Amino acid sequence: QVTLVESGGGLVQAGGSLRLSCEVSGYTFSSLSEGWFRQAPGKEREFVAVITSSGGDIRYADSVKGRFAISRDNAKNTLSLQMNNLKPEDTAVYYCAAGRARTMVARTSTGDYEYWGQGTQITVSS
Secondary structure, eight states: OOEEEEEOOEEEETTOOEEEEEEEESSOGGGOEEEEEEEOTTSOOEEEEEEOTTSOOEEEOTTTTTTEEEEEETTTTEEEEEEOSOOGGGOEEEEEEEEOOOOSSOOOOGGGOOEEOOOEEEEEEO
């Protein structure tokens, strides 16, 4: 059974930084595509940042490009998201996701990921 556990959420003022982590177990981490998605109240879940199993391709949503950085540590089975210059519109529940498909291009659709964490709340105050 694949399990994803996020940590690092919380409340931060606009302009601040947070770092999310996702620990993955139950599968060979280095063979999984990984991503961060978020869902704000009343909105659909959207992709934030994704990375292929090899780390060779990374994609960011336009809204976070230049502010967020996704990374993976295959030795520690951990996916991270460094978030800088946070804005109130970044407020959402953030989810870690993993997918078994090995692709050259990182996938940005929620349907491409079979496994999901429970989510962690990020609240950015103005």
